[in-house]
Amino acid sequence: MFKSIIRRGSLIPRTCVRFNSSKPAQLFPQIYPLNKEKITEEDLDKWINALKQLKHGKKIHETEEEIYLGQITQPEQFITKKFEPSLEQIEETYQYKNKQIPLKSDPTVDNFINLIMRHGRKARAQKIVSRAFYIVQLKLRKDPIEVLKETLNKLGPVVTTKSMSTGVAKRKIVPIPLNERQRNRFAITWILEASKNRKSNDFAVRLAEELINAYEGKSSGYDKKAQMHKQATQQRAYITL
Incomplete structure (x- = not known):
């Protein structure tokens, strides 16, 4: 052998x-x-x-x-040759030292897609959001996901009101705080409603334009947020701790 x-x-x-x-x-x-x-x-x-x-x-x-x-x-x-990094490689290492590994999918974006989805057509909703994000990237030259998160944080209301029974004929309006997911839901809903009034025939274009508008603080959703906060302030006497 x-x-x-x-x-x-x-x-x-x-x-x-x-x-x-x-x-x-x-x-x-x-x-x-x-x-x-x-x-x-x-x-x-x-x-x-x-x-x-x-x-x-x-x-x-x-x-x-x-x-x-x-x-x-x-x-x-x-095997005597050892790897010696250059100064540029060392500097790049320090830049990413505290960076976390990104998730496969962002929860905020997934929630955004689910609220856009109609009749279970999730692939279509994902395509619309991807195209909208691409337009946002071209217009603002910023990460569209960070733009979305910042917009939702600014547009989302902090508190809402709920009608509750008092045991008699009259009901009372009670202010209720909102968690992050509830705040995002209100903000996304207002963005989608405002995008319907835009002129473009392409939903992705209308969505991108309204997202940019909301990021710059010009969306009609801010008026709804102010009205919601005003109503909660008027009923602050019914807050229960």
Whole structure:
């Protein structure tokens, strides 16, 4: 078996290429010069004997074949080149040191898509949002997801009111605080309602224009937010802690 492998020349070239070592590459031509026409049976016996000695754990290598095989079985001594980063790479590393790995999908964007979706056609809603974000990116030269989050944070109301029974004929209007998801829902709903009044036939264009308008503080949703807060302020006497 060893003879057929060596005769085909598959063992020796692989070891030379794999380890990219200068020592075995220099030693091998000494054992078998390039001008040597063929490998004799005696040469094969030397290699087979060297393999057997190496397999049995011989520590002291005497023949050239044993030295060569001992070198390629311990490639660590030839791997001396170490990676040294440049100053630019080190600076770039510090820039991303405190950065978190981004999520596969953003919860705020997913909520935005779900409120746009109609009749279970989520792929269509995702396409509309992607096109709208692309327009926002071109217009503002900012990350559209950050634009959306900042817009929802500014447009979303903090409190709303709810009609509650008092046990008698008259009902009372009670202010109720909103969590982040509820605030975003109000803001997204107002953006979608305002986008319907725009002139473009493409919903993605209308959505992008209204999102930019709301980001700049010009949306009609701010009037609805102010009215909601005003009503809650008027009914502050009914707040229960």
